[in-house]
Amino acid sequence: MKFTLDYGRTGLAVEIPAERVVGPLAIRQVPPLNDPEAAVAAAITDPIGTPGLATLAQGRKDACILICDITRPVPNQTILRPMLKVLLEAGIPQKDTLILVATGLHRPSTDAEKLEMLGPEIVASYRVEDHFGTRLEEHTFVGTTSRGIPGWIDSRYVKADLKIATGLIEPHLMAGYSGGRKLICPGVAALETVKRWHGPELLEHPKADCGILDGNPVHEENTRIARMAGCDFIVNVTLDSNRQVMSVVAGDMEQAFLEGVRFME
Numbered sequence: 001m002k003f004t005l006d007y008g009r010t011g012l013a014v015e016i017p018a019e020r021v022v023g024p025l026a027i028r029q030v031p032p033l034n035d036p037e038a039a040v041a042a043a044i045t046d047p048i049g050t051p052g053l054a055t056l057a058q059g060r061k062d063a064c065i066l067i068c069d070i071t072r073p074v075p076n077q078t079i080l081r082p083m084l085k086v087l088l089e090a091g092i093p094q095k096d097t098l099i100l101v102a103t104g105l106h107r108p109s110t111d112a113e114k115l116e117m118l119g120p121e122i123v124a125s126y127r128v129e130d131h132f133g134t135r136l137e138e139h140t141f142v143g144t145t146s147r148g149i150p151g152w153i154d155s156r157y158v159k160a161d162l163k164i165a166t167g168l169i170e171p172h173l174m175a176g177y178s179g180g181r182k183l184i185c186p187g188v189a190a191l192e193t194v195k196r197w198h199g200p201e202l203l204e205h206p207k208a209d210c211g212i213l214d215g216n217p218v219h220e221e222n223t224r225i226a227r228m229a230g231c232d233f234i235v236n237v238t239l240d241s242n243r244q245v246m247s248v249v250a251g252d253m254e255q256a257f258l259e260g261v262r263f264m265e
Helices: 036-045 053-057 076-089 111-125 191-197 217-229 255-264
Strands: 002-005 012-015 063-068 097-102 127-130 139-144 150-154 162-168 233-239 245-251
Touching: 036 053, 036 076, 036 233, 036 245, 053 076, 063 076, 076 097, 076 111, 076 162, 076 233, 097 111, 111 127, 139 217, 150 191, 150 217, 191 217, 233 255, 245 255
Parallel strands: 063 097, 063 162, 097 127, 162 233
Antiparallel strands: 002 012, 139 150, 233 245
16 A cells, blocks of 8 residues: 655555555544634633733743744744734834744754744844853743752843743654643753653653653643743744644643643644
C-alpha cells in the first residue's frame, strides 16, 4: 500500500506491506474558524482566568512575546496582529516589544524564516530575536524544581514587564501536549535546564507519553519552571490536518492551556 507521510513541506512517499497497516487513524473533522484573526481578538478581550490583554498591558513599560520557531506550523501573523495592536494602544511602543523566537536547542532562525513566520510588516516594525540555549550567560536562574532540575530561562523574557507566550496545542510525544508552558521550557531554557528535563529520569517514566498530562513528570517539571519564570498571558491555537485554525484559547498559562487540551481531546 502506498502512502504519503506528513514530512517536510511536500510529504514523503512510502510503500508498506498491507499486513503492516492498522487504521485508519485521523483527526476528527471539525469545521475551521471562518475568521481566526477575529477569534484571536475576541479571545484576548475575554480570556480564561486573567483580565483582558488590554487591561494587563496598562502601565507596563515593555513586553516580550514568545513564538515557536520554523519547526512548528503556528499561524504567527494571525495570532500576533491583534495582540500587537492591543499592546500599542495600551501604550507599549513597538521598540519596547520584543518578539523572541523560542528555539530551545534548535539552530537560530534565518532572515527568510523570520519573514515566513511573521511577514514583512511585523519584521520591519518590531525587534525579532532568537533564543540561544547554549549561552548560559544570557539566562537568569529562576529556581530549582522539586526533582532538582535547575531553571535557567532567557533573561530577556525573565526581565520583561509583560510576559506573553503563544503557540500550538497538539499531542506531544513526551510532554503530553505542546503549547502553554512549553514555550518557556524548553523554548527559552538553557542547555543546563533542557539536558535534565530531557534526561532519562523523566523520559523513561511510563506516563511521559503522547496525550498524557496527569502524572507526567515532563509536563509537571516544565510547568513548575514556567511558573518560576512567570507568564502573564498565553494565546494558543489548535489546527486541523490542513493547518487551518480550529480553536483559539487565551489567558492564564495553565487554565487556558487545559481548555485547549480539552478541545483537542
